[in-house]
Amino acid sequence: MEFIGIKSSFFHIYENRCKGGIVLGREDKVLTILPNEIRERLVKLLSEEAKLQEIRLRSGRPLAVIYDNREYFIDENGNATTNPRQGFVVRHKWIRETMEYVSNYSLYAYEEEMRQGYITIEGGHRVGLAGKIVMEGEQVTQMKHISFMNIRLSHEMIGCGRQLCRYIVEKQRVYNTLLISPPRSGKTTMLRDLVRIFSNGEGLEQGYTVGVVDERSEIAACYMGVPQNDVGVRTDVLDCCPKSQGMTMLLRSMAPQIIAVDEIGGSRDLEALKSAMNCGCSIFATVHGENMEEIRTKPILRSFVEMHLFQRYVVLSAGAKLGQVQHIYDDMGNCIYWGKQETA
Numbered sequence: 255m256e257f258i259g260i261k262s263s264f265f266h267i268y269e270n271r272c273k274g275g276i277v278l279g280r281e282d283k284v285l286t287i288l289p290n291e292i293r294e295r296l297v298k299l300l301s302e303e304a305k306l307q308e309i310r311l312r313s314g315r316p317l318a319v320i321y322d323n324r325e326y327f328i329d330e331n332g333n334a335t336t337n338p339r340q341g342f343v344v345r346h347k348w349i350r351e352t353m354e355y356v357s358n359y360s361l362y363a364y365e366e367e368m369r370q371g372y373i374t375i376e377g378g379h380r381v382g383l384a385g386k387i388v389m390e391g392e393q394v395t396q397m398k399h400i401s402f403m404n405i406r407l408s409h410e411m412i413g414c415g416r417q418l419c420r421y422i423v424e425k426q427r428v429y430n431t432l433l434i435s436p437p438r439s440g441k442t443t444m445l446r447d448l449v450r451i452f453s454n455g456e457g458l459e460q461g462y463t464v465g466v467v468d469e470r471s472e473i474a475a476c477y478m479g480v481p482q483n484d485v486g487v488r489t490d491v492l493d494c495c496p497k498s499q500g501m502t503m504l505l506r507s508m509a510p511q512i513i514a515v516d517e518i519g520g521s522r523d524l525e526a527l528k529s530a531m532n533c534g535c536s537i538f539a540t541v542h543g544e545n546m547e548e549i550r551t552k553p554i555l556r557s558f559v560e561m562h563l564f565q566r567y568v569v570l571s572a573g574a575k576l577g578q579v580q581h582i583y584d585d586m587g588n589c590i591y592w593g594k595q596e597t598a
Contacts, residue, residue, distance in 0.1 A: 316341020
């Protein structure tokens with residue numbers, strides 16, 4: 255199958271920008287880390303960058319992408335297909351070349367990030383890595399022979415969180431809010447926009463000091479310490495920091511009114527959340543889940559539900575429009591919103 259209506263002239267625009275010495279836009283950054291052989295076959299998709307979510311390079315395997323929440327393989331001519339046998343095979347030398355571009359020809363400088371399994375590049379895009387792991391005791395000390403890469407494109411949906419505001423803030427009281435959805439349903443995107451809205455005070459009675467613990471560099475998408483995503487004017491970010499430690503650090507040093515964290519789950523995360531709540535700090539958090547019933551049965555989260563620690567539970571629709579709200583529940587588990595279509 256071939257994508258329809260995608261402008262192939264984008265690649266020529268990219269070349270002209272480079273030759274003319276013009277600073278590349280955020281959407282162009284991913285082009286700069288790809289070898290020509292891969293780049294040429296992704297031109298059609300990269301011109302519709304807003305729908306392109308992931309680029310997967312696997313040594314000796316077909317070039318694959320996630321586009322508009324569906325998996326495709328890219329053939330020799332740059333067309334998309336669902337048949338992996340028709341996919342253009344990625345050579346190992348192209349993965350090595352991509353790593354050179356990603357690390358600016360200095361893998362040593364990125365060893366710490368590589369131990370975490372990813373590198374964040376300019377523009378906020380995250381390059382996931384897999385290969386041979388070297389251990390020392392229980393600690394990962396090195397990753398080498400990298401043969402698998404997942405380039406996750408950073409996207410923002412400015413304004414998608416506005417529909418939630420009247421449900422999660424009352425006058426100046428901000429409710430502890432848990433966003434629930436399966437992967438690729440927009441919970442991180444929604445969380446990021448809530449951070450931006452409350453930090454800026456957009457449409458609210460006031461702005462709030464927000465602390466973000468960005469363990470996987472997906473909320474603010476910092477590059478060399480600078481957020482590549484718009485997280486607002488009153489937001490402080492701890493990048494690549496474990497959530498449990500980061501929440502404690504923010505409370506001690508930055509006096510946040512709201513703390514935002516992505517994908518909670520471990521017992522340490524939840525203990526840190528309780529401490530923050532007890533200190534009077536509001537929480538915006540996300541968790542994997544299909545529905546409210548699943549959250550009620552998760553052993554660790556069940557105690558939060560029983561203790562009414564979150565005042566709002568927001569369930570996002572799976573497989574629908576990114577960031578679409580399906581249900582909102584209050585702290586007693588009562589549904590206060592039933593999925594009526596709203597525009598951001």
